[in-house]
Amino acid sequence: MPYFDPRPKERAEDLFDREEELGKLIKAIVRGDPLVLVLGLRRTGKTSLLRVGLNKLNYPSIVVDCRVFEEKTYVTYADFVKALEDSIDKVLPKIKRLARFVKSIRGISVHGFKIEFSLKEKPTLIGLLEALNSYASSENTRFIVAFDEAQELIKLRGIKVLPAIAYTYDNLRNVTIILTGSQVGLLYRFLKLHDPSSPIYGRVRTEIRLENFSKEKALEFLEKGFRQYGIKPPKHIIEEAVEKLGGNIGWLTFFGAISLREGVSMQALEKTLEEGSKLVLSELMNFLKLRPIASTRYLRILYALTLGAKTWSKIKSFLEIEEERKISDSILTKLLRNLLDTGFIIKRENEYEIADPILKYAIAKYGKQLISKSKEH
Ligand SMILES: Nc1ncnc2c1ncn2[C@@H]1O[C@H](COP(=O)(O)OP(=O)(O)OP(=O)(O)O)[C@@H](O)[C@H]1O
Numbered sequence: 584m585p586y587f588d589p590r591p592k593e594r595a596e597d598l599f600d601r602e603e604e605l606g607k608l609i610k611a612i613v614r615g616d617p618l619v620l621v622l623g624l625r626r627t628g629k630t631s632l633l634r635v636g637l638n639k640l641n642y643p644s645i646v647v648d649c650r651v652f653e654e655k656t657y658v659t660y661a662d663f664v665k666a667l668e669d670s671i672d673k674v675l676p677k678i679k680r681l682a683r684f685v686k687s688i689r690g691i692s693v694h695g696f697k698i699e700f701s702l703k704e705k706p707t708l709i710g711l712l713e714a715l716n717s718y719a720s721s722e723n724t725r726f727i728v729a730f731d732e733a734q735e736l737i738k739l740r741g742i743k744v745l746p747a748i749a750y751t752y753d754n755l756r757n758v759t760i761i762l763t764g765s766q767v768g769l770l771y772r773f774l775k776l777h778d779p780s781s782p783i784y785g786r787v788r789t790e791i792r793l794e795n796f797s798k799e800k801a802l803e804f805l806e807k808g809f810r811q812y813g814i815k816p817p818k819h820i821i822e823e824a825v826e827k828l829g830g831n832i833g834w835l836t837f838f839g840a841i842s843l844r845e846g847v848s849m850q851a852l853e854k855t856l857e858e859g860s861k862l863v864l865s866e867l868m869n870f871l872k873l874r875p876i877a878s879t880r881y882l883r884i885l886y887a888l889t890l891g892a893k894t895w896s897k898i899k900s901f902l903e904i905e906e907e908r909k910i911s912d913s914i915l916t917k918l919l920r921n922l923l924d925t926g927f928i929i930k931r932e933n934e935y936e937i938a939d940p941i942l943k944y945a946i947a948k949y950g951k952q953l954i955s956k957s958k959e960h
């Protein structure tokens with residue numbers, strides 16, 4: 584797969600850099616760590632790293648895609664088992680003996696290569712994990728159960744995932760759970776890692792963090808990516824692209840893909856920013872939809888950041904002027920915490936900043952419009 588293929592990468596040779604992170608992931612799995620977290624802002628390559636790691640090791644595994652819950656306000660048992668079923672269906676043809684183990688659970692049936700959870704009997708996640716463990720132990724291997732974008736599980740109603748993770752940790756020696764998350768604060772909130780009442784409080788876990796690349800690395804990525812097509816890109820254009828897109832590998836890949844179609848040009852960069860804006864704004868809308876009462880305030884905070892009001896007190900004054908009333912300290916703190924926990928903003932020293940360069944661009948350009956639209960609701 585060339586670097587500019589926008590799909591998540593599958594093989595180690597598809598990955599630019601990330602040797603260290605990949606090494607850490609593989610080591611953790613081989614060592615038998617019960618719980619591994621792969622963390623990083625959006626489009627930093629979490630899914631790619633996960634897939635490459637799993638393909639390299641070739642252990643039996645399922646990847647539950649929790650991103651499908653992103654637009655939902657809450658997630659039901661039926662939604663959850665649908666995602667589980669999809670993940671298991673993908674591996675049943677590859678590991679035929681697995682069917683015997685999962686079929687033994689009450690309420691689970693397998694027809695051909697399709698697994699089905701009975702919505703009446705509601706088999707538990709722990710039951711499934713036990714079956715995966717038995718299978719792995721009978722094969723003298725480990726079963727990897729990955730939840731991609733695991734912070735979405737915070738929306739589950741009526742299914743206990745946290746106790747199932749704790750149970751796996753304590754009892755299922757042949758299962759490794761991997762959680763990826765782009766909303767790191769939210770994932771921590773879900774896991775309640777710092778809360779003594781949490782079933783996984785105090786459990787050791789391995790954390791792998793994916794950071795954005797440095798400017799030098801980002802330039803190198805673009806050069807190498809174009810070289811795979813025999814293209815030598817004009818230096819000033821790729822420098823401008825790195826300036827605008829930062830070291831975010833997802834956006835750089837996106838720019839590469841557009842440039843292959845339209846030629847390496849400022850127009851291609853412009854198009855990357857505009858197409859990217861649509862994407863990040865729809866992600867922001869998903870966030871705001873869940874928080875309808877405060878959505879205008881969230882937009883105003885983001886807009887304030889693009890105007891250079893970046894400290895706590897400057898953001899507060901900006902909001903108070905816009906709203907023509909006082910805002911309590913605790914409310915502002917809570918709003919900022921939510922933006923931080925969901926990865927929309929980051930905090931450096933005493934300044935807040937929009938994390939994603941394209942979101943920054945989009946808010947600077949469309950922020951005013953979005954605020955007045957939001958006020959109408
Ligand atoms: N190391 C890498 N080398 C080359 N391309 C990469 C690398 N990491 C990620 N990509 C590309 O960047 C984009 C984002 O990657 P990926 O989907 O793996 O990231 P992610 O962190 O899971 O994103 P999201 O937060 O949207 O789930 C994809 O187009 C992928 O092909």
Ligand SMILES: [Mg+2]
Nearest residue numbers: 629630631731
């Ligand atoms: Mg992903």
